[in-house]
Amino acid sequence: MKLSDYRGEDALDILADLLEPATAVFGDKEFARIYKTETIVKAVKYALKNHKSEVIEMLAVLDKEDPETYKPGLLTIPARLLEILNDPELVSLFTSQVQKKEKTSSGPAMESTEASETE
DSSP, X not given: OOGGGOOHXXXXXXXXXXXXXXXXXXXXXXXXXXXXXXXXXHHHHHHHHHOHHHHHHHHHHHTTOOTTTOXXXXXXXXXXXXXXXXXXXXXXXXXXXXXXXXXXXXXXXXXXXXXXXXX
16 A cells, blocks of 8 residues: 555554654665666666565555564565555655754854964
């Protein structure tokens, strides 16, 4: 199911359970770079190799299964992950949260105006 398919309290539970694993995947700078500049297949490959437990947890949450006992089939995993990465609501939610978290100051560095003791 897509994130947009959930409503009411069910949606809140799903969102709460997705926060940690999705933030870990979408917050990975290399994943973000690949997702923005490469193919979606390369992003899926990266996530599968580098975020195994988070991917399983996200799939389990969306399928309303226990992540500890969830055992999706080999062909199910990439298809479901592609579905997640193609869900505009889910992607926009977690990519905007990661961008807000990573903001840094863009102003110029301030020069010290204190006089030295040798003057």
